[in-house]
Amino acid sequence: MSTKSTEVRDFLVTRRAKITPEQAGLQHYGGNRRVAGLRREEVALLAGVSADYYTRVEKGNLAGDSDSVLDAIAAALQLDEAERVYLFDLARAANAAGRPRTAAQRRRSPHRVRPVVQQILDSMTSTAAFVRNGRLDILATNLLGRALYSPVFDSPTRPSEAALPNLARFGFLDPAARDYFPDYDKSCHTSVAILRTEAGRDPHNRDLSDLVGELSTRSDDFRTRWAAHDVRLHRTGTKHFRHPVVGELTLDFEAMELSADAGLTLTAYAARPDSGSAERLQLLATWAATERLPAGR
Numbered sequence: 001m002s003t004k005s006t007e008v009r010d011f012l013v014t015r016r017a018k019i020t021p022e023q024a025g026l027q028h029y030g031g032n033r034r035v036a037g038l039r040r041e042e043v044a045l046l047a048g049v050s051a052d053y054y055t056r057v058e059k060g061n062l063a064g065d066s067d068s069v070l071d072a073i074a075a076a077l078q079l080d081e082a083e084r085v086y087l088f089d090l091a092r093a094a095n096a097a098g099r100p101r102t103a104a105q106r107r108r109s110p111h112r113v114r115p116v117v118q119q120i121l122d123s124m125t126s127t128a129a130f131v132r133n134g135r136l137d138i139l140a141t142n143l144l145g146r147a148l149y150s151p152v153f154d155s156p157t158r159p160s161e162a163a164l165p166n167l168a169r170f171g172f173l174d175p176a177a178r179d180y181f182p183d184y185d186k187s188c189h190t191s192v193a194i195l196r197t198e199a200g201r202d203p204h205n206r207d208l209s210d211l212v213g214e215l216s217t218r219s220d221d222f223r224t225r226w227a228a229h230d231v232r233l234h235r236t237g238t239k240h241f242r243h244p245v246v247g248e249l250t251l252d253f254e255a256m257e258l259s260a261d262a263g264l265t266l267t268a269y270a271a272r273p274d275s276g277s278a279e280r281l282q283l284l285a286t287w288a289a290t291e292r293l294p295a296g297r
Contacts, residue, residue, distance in 0.1 A: 004203065005060025008090050011229045012058045015077045016043050023078070038077075046076035062094035082197060082233040089200035110264055111164065113140045117258065117266070121145070128251070128269040128281070131258070134198030135208045136191060137164035139264070144281070147288035148269065151180050151244060167191060168211065172219040182240045182248070192225040193232035200231065202263065239269070245287050246280040 017037035021027070026042055033039075038046075044054035049069065057065065057073065070091055074084045110133045121129050121142040130138050130145040138149060146153065152165045157173040168191045171177045171184075181187040198208060215222040234255055241249040251269040258264040271278035 004090065004093050008060040008062055008094070009058055011086065011090065012077070014229045015079065015083065019078055043073070043076050047072040060094070062091040064095070065091055082231045085233070086197060086200040086231040093203045110261065111139065113264065114261065117261070124268060129266065131264055131266050132167070134202060134263045135205070135211050136167040136194060138167065139164065143288050143293060144285050146293050147284050148241065148243065150293065151176055166211070168195060168215060172215055172222045179242055182242050188221065188225060189230065190232060190234060192222065193230045194234055196226065196229060197231040197233065243284065246284045249280055250277045251281070
């Protein structure tokens with residue numbers, strides 16, 4: 001991944017490019033503008049800081065900036081919750097620059113779940129559930145979750161059977177992903193936004209850096225999306241699948257962070273009662289039991 005000052009600059013530049021003066025409540029007198037969106041001095045005006053100060057911030061010098069200043073900049077740029085969290089994560093990383101890295105900062109992504117988490121997954125018999133880390137490795141599933149994500153587990157993009165299945169690697173490197181995810185563009189956007197959010201939360205994660213480097217090298221699409229600096233908190237919604245065994249599935253999901261396991265998220269999918277997806281999800285459960293698919297990893 002690029003240097004932290006570059007991350008700050010590119011993030012703030014892409015955010016202000018998305019807002020017009022009219023959207024920000026500023027008077028626009030017409031004429032050609034050399035930049036898309038807001039100018040630096042306009043952001044500074046909205047944030048209540050000097051143009052020189054904001055320019056310094058946008059160049060990546062966040063060290064020592066107060067929360068109130070960051071809040072003002074976030075408000076000026078109309079950042080959503082995920083973007084605001086990301087900005088504060090970048091500031092935290094800037095303030096930690098030059099300090100010795102702790103063991104926690106040098107750690108790799110979690111690769112397994114505690115036994116009680118697997119027990120909770122296994123107890124969820126009518127929903128498809130799995131646990132992932134911040135770089136979108138699938139660490140654990142229940143039986144129905146394993147069946148739902150069988151194309152990811154069986155993907156040739158998985159380096160080895162011992163390697164964790166990775167949703168981003170599958171999405172960008174396996175042609176089968178375009179059929180499996182009917183909303184392919186949305187799925188790719190979400191994957192990259194989650195990885196970008198994780199890069200802000202855990203900026204020294206070597207596994208995440210390696211994955212971003214691999215995908216940037218092997219996928220032009222990923223590289224373009226990564227450069228957009230979009231971030232997202234993926235907590236609830238509806239997801240569409242086209243499963244090779246049972247066909248179309250429209251499933252509601254809830255994603256919950258595991259408070260005792262930093263960086264891990266448990267996601268559960270459920271079909272709406274009496275829907276076609278509910279019938280097909282039950283067929284998938286029957287298929288999983290018949291095929292004796294393993295839960296867990």
